[in-house]
Amino acid sequence: MQGWWRRDPFFVRYMVREATAVAVLVYAVVLTVGAVRLAQGEAAWNGWLAALRSPGSVLLHVVLLVAMVVHAKSWFEIMPKTMPMIVIGGRRLSATTITRSGWAAAVIASIALFAWAAWWRA
Amino acid sequence: MKRSNAPIFWLLFGAGGMLSALLGAMLVFITGIAVPLGWPLHGELMSYPRMLGFAQHWLGKGFVFVVIMLFAWHAAHRILCSLHDIGIHKGPAAKAACYGAAVVVTAVAGANLFRLGF
Numbered sequence A: 001m002q003g004w005w006r007r008d009p010f011f012v013r014y015m016v017r018e019a020t021a022v023a024v025l026v027y028a029v030v031l032t033v034g035a036v037r038l039a040q041g042e043a044a045w046n047g048w049l050a051a052l053r054s055p056g057s058v059l060l061h062v063v064l065l066v067a068m069v070v071h072a073k074s075w076f077e078i079m080p081k082t083m084p085m086i087v088i089g090g091r092r093l094s095a096t097t098i099t100r101s102g103w104a105a106a107v108i109a110s111i112a113l114f115a116w117a118a119w120w121r122a
Numbered sequence B: 001m002k003r004s005n006a007p008i009f010w011l012l013f014g015a016g017g018m019l020s021a022l023l024g025a026m027l028v029f030i031t032g033i034a035v036p037l038g039w040p041l042h043g044e045l046m047s048y049p050r051m052l053g054f055a056q057h058w059l060g061k062g063f064v065f066v067v068i069m070l071f072a073w074h075a076a077h078r079i080l081c082s083l084h085d086i087g088i089h090k091g092p093a094a095k096a097a098c099y100g101a102a103v104v105v106t107a108v109a110g111a112n113l114f115r116l117g118f
Helices: A009-039 A042-053 A055-082 A095-119 B006-037 B048-056 B058-086 B092-115
Strands: none
Touching: A009 A042, A009 A055, A009 B006, A009 B048, A009 B058, A009 B092, A042 A055, A042 B006, A042 B048, A055 A095, A055 B006, A095 B006, B006 B058, B048 B058, B058 B092
């Protein structure tokens, strides 16, 4: 049954979605290595920063970035199915509204984080 | 009846899924692309004294720890559930490997962040 998922584009999309979990794990490991290097002192930390600047690392993070966006997309798409039902004014909150609210929250949170990082340069 | 430990893993999975959906992409962009390239953020944003100060503040330390821990547990749980699809039985060995990886990541991150002091 190896490679069963290659038979149908629907299954391929499913497997790509599942693979984004690996990207989340890889990023957690990248940050953990950063924490270890920071605790080892300035020289170790600067070595880690230099590694982050290498083309291979930047490329890896571009892949991780795309995976994170796909991951967020699938998360907000399944949210209406996993959340308890919300009834407002006698009508069930639609799946589209829930998914769009999720996206809106993610955009606002991302802008806030970026704005904070830009402001923190002082 | 043996009490199920599933809700704990589900809670970590759900919290990690939400946090990574909200901030994952921007975090990757900042730490892996914008700062290393020095654009559009300043390249010195993650210099040693700044990051040391960030990680020594309880809020910064807590944020980094929560991000690492929840991302690791979310990924571990989801990878464990996907193993079945590539023909690996979700047995005790697979569980130990997935959740074990999350435990190791959490412990290493926690210990080193703690070691940085307050």
